[in-house]
Amino acid sequence: MLSIKNLQAKIGDKQILNGINLEVKAGEVHAIMGPNGSGKSTLASVLAGREDYEVVQGEVEFQGQNLLDMAPEDRARAGVFLAFQYPVEIPGVSTINFMKTAVNQILKSRGQQPLDAVSFLKIMKEKMKLVDIDQSLLNRSLNEGFSGGEKKRNEIFQMAMLEPKLAILDETDSGLDIDALKIVAHGVNKLRTKSNAVIVVTHYQRLLDYIIPDFVHVLYKGKIVKSGTKDLALELEAKGYDWIKDEVAVA
């Protein structure tokens, strides 16, 4: 589904990604871990098409299309979803209104009829149940005055609404207590199918107790330096990142 080859990217003069290679197939969950500043969030942003980053080299193919050639909104319409680490506030725009605009623009881009209010609400109610979110939250201005947990849960609700092929969760666990973490993870697990894939970007192993990855990759200095199964995450949890750094230094 997603094939990243030798991806290099910079912000300003600073090169952050130094040749990433990654293959993600439908139905898989990949965890990307690494110490602070290793380029995890940059990778997520580059895949979503954030302008601040410049791709220097490399290729990214998503379902047979050149992802890097696509505008951010077209990537979203093709099924790439980013759950933001810091979701922004949009005053005066409710999550409901925001999602209705998004869903209908996506439908329109596929040449389909927009949903009327009734069918939209029906779908919304189903998804609300799925991710255990209250409608009062969705009536409020998007992310305005939301707690950390509410913001992240709202991201997962949006993911449920848009049914992406590839979901990238950027440090979705940051700022969450264990209860909130469980709720969010539970929501993500319910959205997993054989035909979609998830990339979980995280600093800590604890989220992976609840979202079980098929593969774990360690990102360091803008490169994937080690890949393994969920046992690698446990090892990192126990030993920290220093041994990886040492291994890289030796190599």
Added chain:
Amino acid sequence: MSKDNQVLEELTSKEYEHGWTSDLETDSAPKGLSEDIIRFISTKKNEPEWLLDWRLDAYRQWSKLKEPTWPNISYPAINYQDLIYYSAPKQKAKPKNLEDIDPELIKTFEKLGISLTEQKRLTGIAVDAVIDSVSVATTYKDTLAELGIIFCSFSEAVQEHPELVKKYMGSVVPVNDNYFAALNAAVFTDGSFCYIPKGVRCPMELSTYFRINAANTGQFERTLIVADEGSYVSYLEGCTAPMRDENQLHAAVVEIYAMKDAQVKYSTVQNWYPGDKNGKGGIYNFVTKRGLCFGDGSKISWTQVETGSAITWKYPSCILKGNNSMGEFYSVAVTNNYQQADTGSKMIHIGNNTKSRIVSKGISAGHSQNSYRGQVKIMKRAENARNFSQCDSLLMGDQCGAHTFPYIDVENKSARVEHEATTSKIGEDQIFYCLQRGIDEESAVALIVNGYAKEVLNQLPMEFAVEAQKLLALTLEGSVG
């Protein structure tokens, strides 16, 4: 230039939709302003002697006044002798019904989306349509008359209800109130008049639609609304003008007089021609709007969506004379390209337990300058007065300016006055968040702007809210979700 700036650039360079002209034969006064011209207008309108005297008095006072220089706007000096003060579409006789109206006129209004044919109208709105200097038609008059509501052109009111006009005209905005109000009093040509009798709740929105058509013509209309005890009316005002290279002057006066427990809601969607993207042409809009909450428990509410005009100078105000009376002002002012707006409100608290609320949302794009100017005055004898003001500015791009000039003047210790102000920019983060959800940039901007202005748009009557949203979307383009 970042991408959202580029999109804004494209959006804001969009052409003005109502810029066409109608080919109407007109009957005009010669250029210039003098006592003779005022006599000419008065004669044309077949006015009683007292009104001519009133005009001449206003003219003499105006001659002694100076054009204000305190607003945060700049424009070349206006040559008041180079303007035409009276222009009317030629009509053979006074139209008795719609069949008698020049079809070109009906076409003009239909092009604006205003049908003067009552049976064709879907929503219950009574319209007074004013083109250049005269009112051409007022719809639903008979229905309203059954309730004792008078809704007609100002000229007609002068003929049919002189006692009401004489009593209330100038009672809220005195002749010598300010330079432009005095000019209006001297040369006003038409406008709307509305009287709601005691205890009557007006069953439909009343609306005046203003259109400037003729070239080199100033439009000076006057609106007077009198709400008797315990009555209620919601009033709408819309305006457009053709695209012309030269600037056109619009100096209107609106007076609202609310008696005990009366409520008046006045909404404006101002879409005068703003000039082209280089700042050429456009309407100079110098308007005095004021409401007097004369009776106890009365309420006047102003809502305005300002997207047009090269220059906007306008401060819809409330004088809260009655005890427990209430004044509100909700405003969205959008400026683009080289537009300049100096707008806000005045709330003068005289009675006890009077309340006022000001919510102003400025949006500046392009090279425009957008200023909020507001005054809250609590007089010595006003016990327990309350005011809340909120002035927000939204900036788009880095060439525009937003300014806030609040004046707060409290003479009574029991008053509580709050003022909040914020300035923000549409963030690239906000735009990117929308893009990532599949929303294109245009729609993202419209979504964010409408969210920002929501508190004000919510105050508009349903029929108007849609038009206002469309207008915001058109001014900054993008579909509204």
